[in-house]
Amino acid sequence: MTRALWMIAAAAAAAALAVPVASTTSASGVGTPAIVVTLPARAELSTTGKGVRFRLAVTCSNMSAAPVTVHLSQTRSQTQVSGSGTSGTSYTCNGRTQKVPVIVVASSGRFNAGGATATATATCGSMTCATDTRNVQLFSKA
Numbered sequence: 001m002t003r004a005l006w007m008i009a010a011a012a013a014a015a016a017l018a019v020p021v022a023s024t025t026s027a028s029g030v031g032t033p034a035i036v037v038t039l040p041a042r043a044e045l046s047t048t049g050k051g052v053r054f055r056l057a058v059t060c061s062n063m064s065a066a067p068v069t070v071h072l073s074q075t076r077s078q079t080q081v082s083g084s085g086t087s088g089t090s091y092t093c094n095g096r097t098q099k100v101p102v103i104v105v106a107s108s109g110r111f112n113a114g115g116a117t118a119t120a121t122a123t124c125g126s127m128t129c130a131t132d133t134r135n136v137q138l139f140s141k142a
Contacts, residue, residue, distance in 0.1 A: 033063035035093070037120045037130040039070070042137045049110030052083070052138055054102045056120055060093035066122045066129060072104045074116035074138070081109040113140050 038057040045052055054070055068087040073080065085104040092098070102120075116138050122130040 031062045035060035035066060035122050035130045037068055037122050037132050039118050039120050039132045039134050039136060042139055045111055045113060045138050045140045049112060050106050052104045052111055056100045056102055057097050058091060058100045059097040061095040063093050065089035065091050065093055066124045068100060068102060068120055068122045070102045070104050071119045072116055074111055076112050081106050081111055083107050111138055113138055
């Protein structure tokens with residue numbers, strides 16, 4: 001009889017210990033939402049110069065995909081051209097880096113091959129959740 005009571009007590013103790021371990025494991029698997037957006041060093045001009053194609057590197061996890069807006073500005077011969085474009089949200093936030101296309105359209109004028117300044121901003125709801133700014137080289141495919 002004492003052996004049966006000892007086995008019941010051991011089983012109850014093991015079950016009590018297993019519950020906190022199981023809940024801790026699942027809670028830590030969720031993690032906090034995170035996103036990193038990185039602009040490329042180069043971006044491709046359209047044949048007319050009115051558009052520029054960016055391939056952003058986006059890494060995110062534990063969240064839904066967020067739209068990323070790119071603002072581009074270029075000053076050449078005292079003429080400033082600027083424009084913007086926004087990505088879709090068809091990528092998945094699985095912790096892996098993905099290439100996300102964004103087409104920037106000039107608001108007026110044309111972009112030229114050469115240096116320009118770009119800023120990429122990911123928007124999560126009404127907040128900015130990631131940003132990257134850098135000088136990029138605009139190039140035409142030959």
